Amino acid sequence: MEPGTTRTELARLVAAARDGDQDAFHQLYRCYARMVHGILLACAPHHAVEDLVQEVFLQAYRQLPRLRDPAAIGGWLAAIARNLSRDHFRRTRETAELTDTHAAPGNPAAAVEAAAVLALIRSLPDAYRETLVLRLVEGMNGPEIAERTGLSPGSVRVNLHRGMKLLRERLERRDPHAGV
Amino acid sequence: MPASEAHDYLWDAAGQPEAEIVRLEQLLAHYRQTAPPRPLPALERAPWWVVLYWSRACRVAAAVAAAAVLLLIAPWTIRRVAYPHGSCDALCLAGMPRINGRSISNSAEIATGGLVETDSSSQAEIRIGLVGRVTVLPNSRMRMVEMRPGRYRMALERGKISARTLAPPFTFVVDTPGPTAYDVGCAFTLETDERGSGLLRVTSGWVQLELDDRQILIPAGAVSPLRPGGNLGTPYFEDAPEAFRVALASLDFGPQDAAKRAAALADLLAAARSRDVFSFQEMLRTASGEERRRLVDRGTALLPPPPGVTRAGLLRGDEAMMDAWRSQLGLGEPKRWWLDWRDILP
Numbered sequence: 001m002e003p004g005t006t007r008t009e010l011a012r013l014v015a016a017a018r019d020g021d022q023d024a025f026h027q028l029y030r031c032y033a034r035m036v037h038g039i040l041l042a043c044a045p046h047h048a049v050e051d052l053v054q055e056v057f058l059q060a061y062r063q064l065p066r067l068r069d070p071a072a073i074g075g076w077l078a079a080i081a082r083n084l085s086r087d088h089f090r091r092t093r094e095t096a097e098l099t100d101t102h103a104a105p106g107n108p109a110a111a112v113e114a115a116a117v118l119a120l121i122r123s124l125p126d127a128y129r130e131t132l133v134l135r136l137v138e139g140m141n142g143p144e145i146a147e148r149t150g151l152s153p154g155s156v157r158v159n160l161h162r163g164m165k166l167l168r169e170r171l172e173r174r175d176p177h178a179g180v
Numbered sequence: 181m182p183a184s185e186a187h188d189y190l191w192d193a194a195g196q197p198e199a200e201i202v203r204l205e206q207l208l209a210h211y212r213q214t215a216p217p218r219p220l221p222a223l224e225r226a227p228w229w230v231v232l233y234w235s236r237a238c239r240v241a242a243a244v245a246a247a248a249v250l251l252l253i254a255p256w257t258i259r260r261v262a263y264p265h266g267s268c269d270a271l272c273l274a275g276m277p278r279i280n281g282r283s284i285s286n287s288a289e290i291a292t293g294g295l296v297e298t299d300s301s302s303q304a305e306i307r308i309g310l311v312g313r314v315t316v317l318p319n320s321r322m323r324m325v326e327m328r329p330g331r332y333r334m335a336l337e338r339g340k341i342s343a344r345t346l347a348p349p350f351t352f353v354v355d356t357p358g359p360t361a362y363d364v365g366c367a368f369t370l371e372t373d374e375r376g377s378g379l380l381r382v383t384s385g386w387v388q389l390e391l392d393d394r395q396i397l398i399p400a401g402a403v404s405p406l407r408p409g410g411n412l413g414t415p416y417f418e419d420a421p422e423a424f425r426v427a428l429a430s431l432d433f434g435p436q437d438a439a440k441r442a443a444a445l446a447d448l449l450a451a452a453r454s455r456d457v458f459s460f461q462e463m464l465r466t467a468s469g470e471e472r473r474r475l476v477d478r479g480t481a482l483l484p485p486p487p488g489v490t491r492a493g494l495l496r497g498d499e500a501m502m503d504a505w506r507s508q509l510g511l512g513e514p515k516r517w518w519l520d521w522r523d524i525l526p
Binding site: 020022025026029030033034037038041046050053054057058061062063064065066110111113114117118135136137138139141142143157160161164168 | 188190191192193194200201204205207208209210211212213215216217218220221223224225226230231233234235
């Protein structure tokens with residue numbers, strides 16, 4: 001949700017989009033694209049994520065009549081994103097992120113390091129990896145993550161701290177002297 | 181509290197940044213979504229039937245339709261379950277009761293015309309849908325005469341039954357060699373021998389006994405003796421004083437010698453309580469002359485009638501006045517039989 005978008009405004013946008021108002025839906029797209037991108041990136045390869053984001057919203061537009069509670073749109077979009085990323089994983093069976101290093105501009109060593117860190121985040125339990133990607137990759141803060149995914153702030157906070165602790169342990173195990 | 185301690189950088193990305201997290205943010209930044217996001221291709225709306233299917237109006241319409249179907253089906257189903265037609269279940273409660281001559285140890289179906297017999301050690305229960313249950317006690321013989329919604333008729337040839345019913349008045353009928361008992365929503369026991377001698381005891385609601393042109397409505401707590409040859413005794417409350425009951429039996433079934441009747445009546449009037457005026461009122465249906473005058477005088481002394489009811493009216497048998505006087509007994513209304521549902525619970 002863009003700052004200042006109230007629940008009433010959100011409900012209005014969802015209702016309008018459900019009635020076929022494409023402008024309203026595009027507004028929702030701009031509000032939630034980053035959250036959806038983060039959730040997809042927690043599972044799917046980076047090169048496929050942009051396309052999958054679009055697929056999530058196209059599917060959401062078709063299924064919008066099923067959404068009963070406009071306030072639940074964040075969690076609903078997140079669920080569609082998770083389903084699509086799982087489908088994508090089943091289709092492609094891709095596990096490595098090597099191609100992502102080619103896409104990274106500038107320092108190739110940093111790109112390799114970034115891919116390795118992302119792979120470590122993806123190896124974390126589901127609850128932690130999505131929250132960490134939204135925080136560390138998408139740059140959203142805790143309250144924002146809670147607001148957009150529909151999770152409670154308490155859960156997000158716990159997920160962030162436990163996820164970060166696990167990530168540190170795995171980074172140290174990988175290279176005890178290198179740090180991040 | 182210092183600003184750095186007030187903030188948790190991992191949580192709110194504010195305050196003193198944590199070097200490790202900042203480094204991770206910078207490292208992973210190139211995976212971040214480009215802003216603004218790529219424009220969406222042309223949006224395709226859901227087909228109209230999907231929109232309709234998921235719409236609130238459609239769900240409400242479906243719920244209304246389901247409710248309507250239920251409303252249509254429910255009375256039929258309830259009637260079918262509650263009011264069996266042509267047959268019902270007979271259960272063995274003790275020993276080996278016989279249904280149509282065959283001993284049963286568990287349960288059996290009994291149809292119209294079927295005969296239930298119990299010996300000295302057996303008992304059976306007839307379950308008539310939700311209308312009622314009849315326990316056929318030892319040494320009894322009862323036939324199912326009619327079974328259809330609105331009328332369940334049995335003939336108790338001898339023995340004793342205990343019945344609990346919840347049905348509109350006159351749905352449940354038991355013939356005996358003497359009178360016929362019509363249930364008015366109640367619980368009762370009825371016993372008779374082959375010659376028609378027995379007793380009706382009402383424990384809840386009302387029962388109407390009919391014989392030829394005589395009808396007696398008996399309330400809970402009262403009994404009505406039956407005598408051979410269609411001789412119906414005056415009903416009385418079971419807790420009536422012994423002297424009252426002896427005198428009443430003498431008047432009903434004793435010698436009809438005038439002096440003895442006068443003495444019995446004097447005993448009866450002396451022993452009666454206000455509640456026993458119920459029996460007086462039944463006696464007044466047939467009493468005449470001096471007996472009638474004495475019953476009215478003692479009865480009105482024990483249970484004063486409401487204003488508007490006169491001695492002369494009671495003596496001449498004015499029905500409206502008799503009804504008004506009966507209402508003073510506070511025995512309730514037979515019409516409100518359905519309020520007695522607790523009494524039929526096992």
